Amino acid sequence: MDFKVATLLKASSGNKKLESVSSTIKVDRSEFKCDVEGSVLLTKTDVGVWVSAYLSAKIDRQCGNCLDQYVESVGLGIEEEYFPLFNLVTGERNELEGIGEDNFYIGEDNVLDLSDAVWQYASLHSSINSKCKEYCKGLCVDCGINFNKEKCNCRNNKKNTKLAALLGSFRPTD
Ligand SMILES: [Zn+2]
Ligand SMILES: [Zn+2]
Structure with missing residues (x-):
């Protein structure tokens, strides 16, 4: 789920951009796939972009009891700051002090990809004993x-x- 943020990154902090989304998210390094719908508010911060997303996600799961595939609907409220890896003007790599690997980044193409965050937030929602219905x-x-x-x-x-x-x-x- 990509957002082009080059214009926003050039703007002064406090500038906002509201996007409505409806797409399918896939994360390559996992089996994860889900359909999301909702709105994403992007706000320019001092160094990056703050993401406030309110999404309803339909996640493909497998029932731990009967092994059937089923779809679970969850509401996700995502609040994360994304940091640009490269300086938009100079093209140089940004020195981001105190920002670790756990943070989300905006790549060289100035595209903010929300897929990983959705995956992480959705994973928090998943219970270990997922069941297709209460009385499976x-x-x-x-x-x-x-x-x-x-x-x-x-x-x-x-x-x-x-x-x-x-x-x-x-x-x-x-
Ligand atoms: Zn039998
Ligand atoms: Zn079941």
Whole structure:
């Protein structure tokens, strides 16, 4: 999700730019993919651009219970400052003191890419035991069918086999 910020970077601090977004975000180094919609307010700061984004994200997930894919909708409020790696006028690399690797950067092309931030914020939202629905019935341990969609006879068969085994042990011997 790219925003061209060259003009904003040239402006004096306090200048704002409001963008509405509707796009699909993919992060190359992960399986992450989601659709986002919302608005992004970009404000010029002393050194960079402050991002205030209010997004509704539809995130592809896999249910930890039945392993089905499902879509989770989350609201993301992103507040981050982005720092330009290069000086817009001189083209030289900026010396940004006290700004570590955890920060977000604006690349050489003066494009601010919000994808990583969306990914990070969305990851915070994801629970370890994600479930497709509150009462997901999960999978049958014997035949693997999805109890949300189908039924199977494994449990009954098991009972029957147990019963048969039990009856078998009582079979009179001659
Ligand atoms: Zn499920
Ligand atoms: Zn079964």
